[in-house]
Amino acid sequence: MRNLRATYSLTGLWLITVCAVLAGADSAVTQRLAAGWKPTHSAAAQAYLDAYYRDRADAPLDPARVVTQPSGLGHRDIHTIINDRTLGERFFEIHADLMHPTRSVYIDPIFGAFTGQSAIRAWLVPTMSQIKGVAFDAVRPAEFFDDGEGGTSVDEWQVHSLIDGEWVPSIRGVSVRRYRDGWIEYAADHFDSTPARMASTGGTPLPPWPRVATQPWTGEPPRMSAAARAYVESRRKTWDRFEVGSPERDVMQPSGLSNAELHGLLFDPESGSDVRLIADLMHPTESEYHDPIFASLKGQRAIRAWYIDIMTKTGNIVFESLSPPLFNGATSFQEFRQMAVLPDGERLFMVRGASVRRYADGFIVYAQDYFDTAPLSDPGIQAASAAAGSTLTLQDVLRYRPELAAPADQPTPR
Known part of the structure; x- marks a missing residue:
C-alpha cells in the first residue's frame, strides 16, 4: 500500500x-x-x-x-x-x-x-x-x-x-x-x-511500531452447512448478470441462513474471502462497515462498491487466523494477520488486527476491522505490498476520505 x-x-x-x-x-x-x-x-x-x-x-x-x-x-x-x-x-x-x-x-x-x-x-x-x-x-x-x-x-x-x-x-x-x-x-x-x-x-517520540512475533492458528475452521453451500452457489450464478452499481445487483431478500450458518460461511477458507459474496450478505440498508483507513460505509450498495473498488487493488494478500474464530450466537470475533504473497510464494507480514461481525435476520449487519496502519509506512512492507501487486494510492483513499485532503492553499504534508 x-x-x-x-x-x-x-x-x-x-x-x-x-x-x-x-x-x-x-x-x-x-x-x-x-x-x-x-x-x-x-x-x-x-x-x-x-x-x-x-x-x-x-x-x-x-x-x-x-x-x-x-x-x-x-x-x-x-x-x-x-x-x-x-x-x-x-x-x-x-x-x-x-x-x-x-x-x-x-x-x-x-x-x-x-x-x-x-x-x-x-x-x-x-x-x-x-x-x-x-x-x-x-x-x-x-x-x-x-x-x-x-x-x-x-x-x-x-x-x-x-x-x-x-x-x-x-x-x-x-x-x-x-x-x-x-x-x-x-x-x-x-x-x-x-x-x-x-x-x-x-513532543516525546513514540517507539517504532513493534515487531510482535505471530504464529498462525492451524485448527479446523467451522464447517459450512449444506444450506450455506447452496446459497453460495446460487449467488455465484448472478454475479456476471449485473453491473456492480445497478439496482438489480442489490440483494434485498435475506439469505435464509441462521447466524451460526453465516458464521461458518464467513470463516470458510474459500467463501469467507470472496468479497462479492460478503457484499451480498450485507443488509441492504442497515449494514455498516468500519475500516481504519477508509472510515465508515453504510448499506449494502456502498459497501459492495467499496469492496469491488478497493479489494481488487490490494494485490495478492491473504488473511491468516491468529486465534480460533469465536461465535456467541450473534457475533463473530477473530484475530488475524495480513500477509503479502510474493510471486515466488513467500509470505511477508503486513499488519495484525481483529475482526468483529454481527448478524441479524439472515444478513451481516455490522463489520469492523481493527488494525494498526503504522506498519504500512515501513519501506519493507511497502515494497512487499508492491511486489504482491498492490496498486492502491493516496487518491484511492481520498475518494472515501475527502476530509483528509489538504486545503488548496496548503500542500499535503510529507
Missing part, C-alpha cells in the same frame, strides 16, 4: 492540538467516566475490590508489586473490574494484579508485547497511569465468548477528548481478554496508532 502515510498527516496535526488543550479537562473526564463506565459488580467482585483498597488505598502505585494468588473470580467478574474506569489510576494496578504471574501476555500496538505479570506491570502502571484528559467510551455492550478453555471478552471502544467544551472522538479500538482460573492470561488492544504517532512529533 503506497503513499498512505500522508493520509494521516492532517489527523496528526489535529491531535497535536488535542494534546495541547487537555490539561484542564480532567474534572470533566472524571464526570464522564463516572456516568458511563461504572459497571454493576457482583458481591464477589466488590469483595475483591474492597480487599484491594483495605491493603492499598494509602499506598503509592507500585510498578514492582507481585501478586501470586489467583483472584478466585469468574471471567465476567474480572471483566467488570477491569472495565470500571471510575477506579482512576488504581485501575492499572488492579489490572496488572489480575494478570497471571508467568503465563500472561499483553500486546499493545504502540509499545509491543509483554510477557508475565512483572513485565506487564512495569509498563502498564507507570506508562498508562500518566494518560490524562481522555475518556474511553464503550461503543457497544461487551461481548462474551466460550472459547473452550475459559472465557473471552471483547470490548469495542472510542476515545473522546474534551476540546472547547465538546467531546471529540479520536481513536477507535477493540480490547480482547482471555480468562483462565481466576487470571487474565491474554490481553490485546487493537487500534490504529498512526494518529498518536503523528501527534507525538511535537
Whole structure:
C-alpha cells in the first residue's frame, strides 16, 4: 500500500492540538467516566475490590508489586473490574494484579508485547497511569465468548477528548481478554496508532511500531452447512448478470441462513474471502462497515462498491487466523494477520488486527476491522505490498476520505 502515510498527516496535526488543550479537562473526564463506565459488580467482585483498597488505598502505585494468588473470580467478574474506569489510576494496578504471574501476555500496538505479570506491570502502571484528559467510551455492550478453555471478552471502544467544551472522538479500538482460573492470561488492544504517532512529533517520540512475533492458528475452521453451500452457489450464478452499481445487483431478500450458518460461511477458507459474496450478505440498508483507513460505509450498495473498488487493488494478500474464530450466537470475533504473497510464494507480514461481525435476520449487519496502519509506512512492507501487486494510492483513499485532503492553499504534508 503506497503513499498512505500522508493520509494521516492532517489527523496528526489535529491531535497535536488535542494534546495541547487537555490539561484542564480532567474534572470533566472524571464526570464522564463516572456516568458511563461504572459497571454493576457482583458481591464477589466488590469483595475483591474492597480487599484491594483495605491493603492499598494509602499506598503509592507500585510498578514492582507481585501478586501470586489467583483472584478466585469468574471471567465476567474480572471483566467488570477491569472495565470500571471510575477506579482512576488504581485501575492499572488492579489490572496488572489480575494478570497471571508467568503465563500472561499483553500486546499493545504502540509499545509491543509483554510477557508475565512483572513485565506487564512495569509498563502498564507507570506508562498508562500518566494518560490524562481522555475518556474511553464503550461503543457497544461487551461481548462474551466460550472459547473452550475459559472465557473471552471483547470490548469495542472510542476515545473522546474534551476540546472547547465538546467531546471529540479520536481513536477507535477493540480490547480482547482471555480468562483462565481466576487470571487474565491474554490481553490485546487493537487500534490504529498512526494518529498518536503523528501527534507525538511535537513532543516525546513514540517507539517504532513493534515487531510482535505471530504464529498462525492451524485448527479446523467451522464447517459450512449444506444450506450455506447452496446459497453460495446460487449467488455465484448472478454475479456476471449485473453491473456492480445497478439496482438489480442489490440483494434485498435475506439469505435464509441462521447466524451460526453465516458464521461458518464467513470463516470458510474459500467463501469467507470472496468479497462479492460478503457484499451480498450485507443488509441492504442497515449494514455498516468500519475500516481504519477508509472510515465508515453504510448499506449494502456502498459497501459492495467499496469492496469491488478497493479489494481488487490490494494485490495478492491473504488473511491468516491468529486465534480460533469465536461465535456467541450473534457475533463473530477473530484475530488475524495480513500477509503479502510474493510471486515466488513467500509470505511477508503486513499488519495484525481483529475482526468483529454481527448478524441479524439472515444478513451481516455490522463489520469492523481493527488494525494498526503504522506498519504500512515501513519501506519493507511497502515494497512487499508492491511486489504482491498492490496498486492502491493516496487518491484511492481520498475518494472515501475527502476530509483528509489538504486545503488548496496548503500542500499535503510529507
